[in-house]
Amino acid sequence: MREDTRAKIQEVALRLFTEQGYEATSLREIAEELGVTKAALYYHFKTKDDIVASVAGDRIAEQDEMLAWLRSQPQTPETRREFLRRYADQLEHSRHQDLGRFLERNQTSLRDHPTIKAMRMRMLEVAEALSAPDDPVRVRLRRSMALFTLHTGIWLTQHYDLTDEERREIARSVALEILEGPCGD
Amino acid sequence: MREDTRAKIQEVALRLFTEQGYEATSLREIAEELGVTKAALYYHFKTKDDIVASVAGDRIAEQDEMLAWLRSQPQTPETRREFLRRYADQLEHSRHQDLGRFLERNQTSLRDHPTIKAMRMRMLEVAEALSAPDDPVRVRLRRSMALFTLHTGIWLTQHYDLTDEERREIARSVALEILEGPCGD
DNA sequence: GTCTATACAGCGATAGAC
DNA sequence: GTCTATCGCTGTATAGAC
Helix, strand or coil: CCCCHHHHHHHHHHHHHHHHCCCCCCHHHHHHHHCCCHHHHHHHCCCHHHHHHHHHHHHHHHHHHHHHHHHHCCCCHHHHHHHHHHHHHHHHCHHHHHHHHHHHHCCCCCCCCHHHHHHHHHHHHHHHHCCCCCCCHHHHHHHHHHHHHHHHHHHHCCCCCCCHHHHHHHHHHHHHHHHHCCCCC | CCCCHHHHHHHHHHHHHHHHCCCCCCHHHHHHHHCCCHHHHHHHCCCHHHHHHHHHHHHHHHHHHHHHHHHHCCCCHHHHHHHHHHHHHHHHCHHHHHHHHHHHHCCCCCCCCHHHHHHHHHHHHHHHHCCCCCCCHHHHHHHHHHHHHHHHHHHHCCCCCCCHHHHHHHHHHHHHHHHHCCCCC
């Protein structure tokens, strides 16, 4: 019963941070929802930031895995397409989507947070790894935007009457369109 | 001398909010940088949020203007291209770029702020107005991503050794590429 | 009109009792 | 492992000096 207090804190905190924002959510709120006091949270986590860091760790490992795979493959259009599909599949898992939504919505608050900095750096590395060293900047930018479409697309289509699966499918197909440029690079 | 205290507050506040985040910047910081007390700020602005609202007002008017122009034109590829160019030109003015960067980085903090809500709604309306009522969702999404490229592109290319003008030119050309899709819609 | 002085509740964080 | 009590700081508010 007491063993998973830590996990419950992570769960409640991530949900409230995503709904209301990181800074707008007080430790008192989190504690009250769990039926404990603020100070009890400080037994499990050193700081408020620390709650976030504990959740973000897994995601970094996955990004590193994706990056290693991408770099181990030959730089071909098919590799890039396959990477985008894998990336989209990863986003489907709701835990990542929750974490992703949280990070997207709390960029400023967490800008100087080391774990979050590491995650953003990985994101840029991934975007860069989609291009060869001699590709011009505009090609790099276009491919980065393809990656961003997977993240943004699901949010941008929220106000249409679609299922989540349809949203993902549309985001995926637009991302693939953008990836290789007009009339196939 | 005292007349432009208000303008100076807006200027300093917007800069600090952008650099450090909205919630992470205290009114004491802003006041100290201007050589006044916190309470002086409350003479000029009712609340902290109110400082933001006062800055965002101008931008909403401009968005409405852009929207009115776009809706008054025939829905052709050339209209859309021209709109993207005008939008990019507007972004060039540093005041808008500052405001844009600020908003981008403080989405959560300001989510429930009425003026900011109005701005985000305009942004989505603009993205929607790039498409006809019977365009499929994937075409709408692609065109929205073209618009976003103008905002994001300048940030994404920050770590290359380019002038601001080169960055804008690249963002503009990639946005135009994305706008009309593979092999020109 | 423009600002200072002062007060207040709530915040993240810490110390120490149980 | 959780509590109470407390710290310095925040945004907000008002009374009153000039």
